[in-house]
Amino acid sequence: MAEEKKLFKVTIDNISVEVEPGTTILNAARQIGGDIVPPAMCYYSKLQGSGGKCRTCLVKVSKGSEADPRPMPKLVASCRTTVMDGMEVANITSPEVIEARKGVVEILLLNHPLDCPICDQAGECHLQDLSYEHGVSATRYEFKRRTFDKVDLGDKIQLHMTRCILCYRCVFTADQLTEKREHGVLGRGEHAEIGTYIKESLDNDFIGNVIDVCPVGALTDKTFRFKNRVWFLKPVDAHRNCENPKCCGKTTLWMRGEEVFRVTARKDVYGEVEAFICDTCRFDKKEAKDWVVEGPRNISRSSVISQNHYVKTVKPQETIEKVLDGRKPKLLMDIHTVSEVNRPGIDLSQIEGPAHSDDFNKKGVQ
Amino acid sequence: MGRKLLLDKAHIEGIRYYDVYRKNGGYAAAEKALKSMTTDQVLDEVKKSGLRGRGGAGFPTGLKWSFIAKPEGVPRYLVCNADESEPGTFKDRYLMEFLPHLLIEGLLISSYTLGANSTYIYIRGEYAWIPDILEEAIAEAKKNGWLGKNIQGTGFDLEIYVQRGGGAYICGEETALIESLEGKRGNPRLKPPFPAVKGLWQSPTVVNNVETLAAVVPIINIGGEEYAKIGVGKSTGTKLISACGNINKPGVYEIDMTISVEEFIYSEEYCGGIPNGKRLKACIPGGSSVPILPANLLLTTAKGEKRMMNYESLNDGGFATGTMMGSGGFIVLDEDQCVVRHTLSLARFYHHESCGQCSPCREGTGWMKRVLLNIENGKGKMSDIDLLWDIQRKIEGNTICPLGDAAAWPVAAAIRHFRDEFEWHITHPEEALKRNFGLAHYADPLPVPQPVA
Ligand SMILES: Cc1cc2nc3c(=O)[nH]c(=O)nc-3n(C[C@H](O)[C@H](O)[C@H](O)COP(=O)(O)O)c2cc1C
Ligand code: SF4
Ligand code: SF4
Ligand code: FES
Numbered sequence A: 001m002a003e004e005k006k007l008f009k010v011t012i013d014n015i016s017v018e019v020e021p022g023t024t025i026l027n028a029a030r031q032i033g034g035d036i037v038p039p040a041m042c043y044y045s046k047l048q049g050s051g052g053k054c055r056t057c058l059v060k061v062s063k064g065s066e067a068d069p070r071p072m073p074k075l076v077a078s079c080r081t082t083v084m085d086g087m088e089v090a091n092i093t094s095p096e097v098i099e100a101r102k103g104v105v106e107i108l109l110l111n112h113p114l115d116c117p118i119c120d121q122a123g124e125c126h127l128q129d130l131s132y133e134h135g136v137s138a139t140r141y142e143f144k145r146r147t148f149d150k151v152d153l154g155d156k157i158q159l160h161m162t163r164c165i166l167c168y169r170c171v172f173t174a175d176q177l178t179e180k181r182e183h184g185v186l187g188r189g190e191h192a193e194i195g196t197y198i199k200e201s202l203d204n205d206f207i208g209n210v211i212d213v214c215p216v217g218a219l220t221d222k223t224f225r226f227k228n229r230v231w232f233l234k235p236v237d238a239h240r241n242c243e244n245p246k247c248c249g250k251t252t253l254w255m256r257g258e259e260v261f262r263v264t265a266r267k268d269v270y271g272e273v274e275a276f277i278c279d280t281c282r283f284d285k286k287e288a289k290d291w292v293v294e295g296p297r298n299i300s301r302s303s304v305i306s307q308n309h310y311v312k313t314v315k316p317q318e319t320i321e322k323v324l325d326g327r328k329p330k331l332l333m334d335i336h337t338v339s340e341v342n343r344p345g346i347d348l349s350q351i352e353g354p355a356h357s358d359d360f361n362k363k364g365v366q
Numbered sequence B: 001m002g003r004k005l006l007l008d009k010a011h012i013e014g015i016r017y018y019d020v021y022r023k024n025g026g027y028a029a030a031e032k033a034l035k036s037m038t039t040d041q042v043l044d045e046v047k048k049s050g051l052r053g054r055g056g057a058g059f060p061t062g063l064k065w066s067f068i069a070k071p072e073g074v075p076r077y078l079v080c081n082a083d084e085s086e087p088g089t090f091k092d093r094y095l096m097e098f099l100p101h102l103l104i105e106g107l108l109i110s111s112y113t114l115g116a117n118s119t120y121i122y123i124r125g126e127y128a129w130i131p132d133i134l135e136e137a138i139a140e141a142k143k144n145g146w147l148g149k150n151i152q153g154t155g156f157d158l159e160i161y162v163q164r165g166g167g168a169y170i171c172g173e174e175t176a177l178i179e180s181l182e183g184k185r186g187n188p189r190l191k192p193p194f195p196a197v198k199g200l201w202q203s204p205t206v207v208n209n210v211e212t213l214a215a216v217v218p219i220i221n222i223g224g225e226e227y228a229k230i231g232v233g234k235s236t237g238t239k240l241i242s243a244c245g246n247i248n249k250p251g252v253y254e255i256d257m258t259i260s261v262e263e264f265i266y267s268e269e270y271c272g273g274i275p276n277g278k279r280l281k282a283c284i285p286g287g288s289s290v291p292i293l294p295a296n297l298l299l300t301t302a303k304g305e306k307r308m309m310n311y312e313s314l315n316d317g318g319f320a321t322g323t324m325m326g327s328g329g330f331i332v333l334d335e336d337q338c339v340v341r342h343t344l345s346l347a348r349f350y351h352h353e354s355c356g357q358c359s360p361c362r363e364g365t366g367w368m369k370r371v372l373l374n375i376e377n378g379k380g381k382m383s384d385i386d387l388l389w390d391i392q393r394k395i396e397g398n399t400i401c402p403l404g405d406a407a408a409w410p411v412a413a414a415i416r417h418f419r420d421e422f423e424w425h426i427t428h429p430e431e432a433l434k435r436n437f438g439l440a441h442y443a444d445p446l447p448v449p450q451p452v453a
Helices: A025-032 A095-108 A126-134 A169-177 A209-213 A279-284 A335-339 B018-023 B028-036 B039-049 B061-066 B091-098 B100-114 B130-143 B174-181 B210-222 B224-229 B261-266 B295-299 B311-315 B339-353 B359-376 B383-395 B403-427 B429-434
Strands: A008-012 A015-019 A058-063 A087-090 A151-153 A157-159 A183-186 A193-196 A219-221 A234-239 A250-256 A259-265 A292-296 B076-082 B116-123 B159-164 B205-209 B239-245 B251-255 B280-284 B329-334
Touching: A008 A025, A015 A025, A025 A087, A058 A095, A095 A126, A095 B359, A095 B383, A169 A183, A169 A209, A209 A219, A209 A259, A259 A279, B018 B100, B018 B130, B028 B100, B028 B210, B039 B061, B039 B100, B039 B210, B039 B224, B061 B100, B061 B205, B076 B100, B076 B174, B076 B210, B091 B100, B091 B130, B091 B210, B091 B239, B100 B116, B100 B130, B100 B205, B100 B210, B116 B130, B116 B174, B130 B159, B174 B205, B205 B210, B210 B224, B261 B280, B261 B295, B280 B295, B280 B403, B339 B359, B339 B403, B359 B383, B359 B403, B383 B403, B403 B429
Parallel strands: A008 A087, B076 B116, B076 B205, B116 B159, B239 B329
Antiparallel strands: A008 A015, A058 A087, A151 A157, A157 A219, A183 A193, A234 A250, A234 A292, A250 A259, B239 B251, B280 B329
C-alpha cells in the first residue's frame, strides 16, 4: 500500500485546513475560500515564478509551526510563503495586515489613474476591487502622476503604461506561453516600464493572453476596446474545435444578443485563466456561428459583472401592509403613472440581454 | 594603536605585485590551509574566529558557510561581492586597489573550504580601473601556481573571474547580484530558496563581501581563537571603516572595535576631529542606509555608557537610541549641515536605485523624495512630517529585499531625532531657501551644469 502523505495543518484566521506540504499560505487560504483569502495582484497560479512583487497578499504568521512556534518577524507575502505544519496565520483578523494592505493600495494608486469610468477594464479590474475594499476616498499624493502615450503592440493589443502596476504577469505569460519573448520590463524603479524589443509588435500565437492576465487596464484588446461595457454583455461558455493543438478551444464569449463582442479565456473565482487560448480564437472568431455555445457563464467573483444577475433571489415580503394592519400605504406619487416607462408588466429579468430603449417604447404602452 | 590585520602591509611599496606580497608573508595562509588543513578544519577556524560578514548585515561567516548545500555532482560557487555602492562606503575599493593579492588569497582559501572551483568577483561598474588591477594579480597568481589546475600540487582547481556590474546599487544585494551575474536584470530574488541552496545557475552559492573574504587570510595565519580575542563580544577581529564628511582626515581605517566613537572622530590616529573647530552635529556610522544619530546619542548609549565602535554598542537600544555598524561607511556631519537636505539626498538615491519590483519601494521612495523636496524648497506643510513618517512605515518590512528598509530608515531616524529641523524648514521657508547654498531650486532631477558661454 502506498504510504499516506503527511498533510500540514494550517490555521488561517482561526479556520483550519490540511494541505499538502509545499502549498503556499495563499493557496491554503483559497482551499478554505471566502473572505479570508488574501487579495493577489501579481501572483497567478498558472504562471511559474509569479508573485511576491505587489505585496497586496501580505499576512501575519503568528505561529511559525508546531516545531518552531515563534512568529515571523515581518509580514510575509502569502503567495510565496509555504505553510508549515501547525502554522497559524492572520489575514483579516490582523489589524497590522489590514493597515499594511491599505498602505499597499494607497501606494499602488499613486501612479495609477483612477479613471475607471473611461478605462476598458472597468468592472473587471482587480485594483478597482481592491481599492473599494481597502482604499480611502482621497489620496494624500499631491504630485503629478507619471503618464505615457498609448502604444500599439501589434494590431490587436494596446498598451497604456499609465495604468500599469508592474506586476510582471504579462512578462511571465509571454515568456512561458509563446515561442519568443518580445517584451519585458525596461528601466529601473519608478522609471520601469513595460516595453517591446525596439517597438516590435507582439504577434505570437498566444500573446493575446497577456490581456487576460493583466490585472488592470494596461493591456487591452483592440478588437473590443470601448465597443461595450462588460457589464452590459452576457458571458457564455463556448467552444470550438481549434486547429491549434496547444489551444483548448474553450472560451467565454461576451455577447449581446447574437453579437459576439469579445472572446476571452475562461476565468476561475480568482479571476485567473483556467486554460490559455490562442489568438485565432480570441481575435478572429467573432461570429456566433464559429462557436458551440454551452450556456451562461457563472461569474462568481464579487464583480460588477455579476451584479444584477439575480440568481435564486427571494422577493421581499411586503411588510408595510403588515405594519399598517392590512391598510395599503398611501402613495404620494405612483412612478408608473408618471413615467409611463417603468411599467409594472415588464419583468426586467425576463428581457433577453440588457434592457434597451426599444423595450420601453412609448408606442408600446398599452 | 589598534592591531592591524588587513592593512598592516598596505604601506609597503609594490605590495600590489605578487613578488612583494609573497616576500612579505603573502600566500602563507593559503599554503597552510591547502596543504595542511582539511576543509572542515578551515571552516572550524572561521567559526571560532567569530568573523561576521562585513557587507552590512553582520551575519556570522562560518555559520553561513556551513549552510551551503552539498548535492552530488552539482558545482558550488563562491561570489565575492565587490559592488560597494552604499553611499559613504569605500573600504573594499581600498583593499582591491592596494592589496589585490590579499583578496585573491582569501578567495582561494574560502573557495577551497566551500569546494568551489569557480569564483566570481562581481565589481561595480564605476570602479572602472580596478578590474585591470585584479586581472593582473590573478594572472600573476596563476603564473605562480596559486590558481588554475592542481594548485601547488594539492589537487585543488580554481579559476577566478572578474565580472563588471553595470553600476546599479541593487546589484549589491546578493540575489540581485546573482541574477546580474547570470546576465539578467538585477532584480532581487525572493527567498527562500537561499543562495546556499539555489544560487548562481541554481547551484549552491555563497556570496561574501570583499573585506570578509580578505579577513579569512589573517584568521588562518593567526588562528581563529587568536582572531576572536581581538575586539569585544561578538564584534571580533578588525573592521575597516571608511570615514568621510566633516572630518579632518577622511580615509579608510582599520580598527579593532574596542575604541569609542568619540576617539574615532577626534583622535589624530583616525579622523582627526572636525575642521575649523566646529561642533559635531550627527553621524551616519554604517553607510547611508543605517539610521543617523545626533551627537549626544552618538557618543553615549541608551545605558549612558560610552558608545563604542562595534556592532553591539552601535546598536544599543535599537533604533530609538541606536543605529548599526552596517558596512562601516562613517559619515560625519558638523553643526552647519542640514539634516533635511541630507535626508533628501539619500531619498533621491534610494528612489533612483530601487529596482521597481515591489510596489511599496518603487512608488514609496519617489513619494518620500518629492515630499522632502518640497520641505527643502520651502514648500512644505506641517502635515508633511507625519506623512513622511507614515510612508516610510509602509515601506519598511513590506518589501522583497532590504533596499526598502534602507530607504525607510534614514527618513525615520531623521524625523525621530531632528523633527525640529523639519519644522523649522516649514515655518521659515524663506530662510530655509537662503541657506540652501544656491541650490534653492534643487530640481528633480538635478540640473545639468550648462557650459559657460
Ligand atoms: C540594496 C543592497 C545593496 C547591497 N550592497 C552590497 C555591497 O555593495 N557590497 C556588499 O558586500 N554587500 C552588499 N549588500 C549585502 C549583500 O546582500 C550580502 O548580504 C553581503 O554581500 C554578504 O556578505 P557578507 O556575509 O560577507 O557580509 C547589499 C544589500 C542590499 C540589500
Ligand atoms: S501591463 Fe498589465 S500585466 Fe503587464 S506588468 Fe503592467 S499591469 Fe502587469
Ligand atoms: S525593495 Fe525595492 S529594490 Fe528591493 S526588490 Fe523591492 S523594489 Fe526592488
Ligand atoms: S500577490 Fe503576493 S505579492 Fe503580489
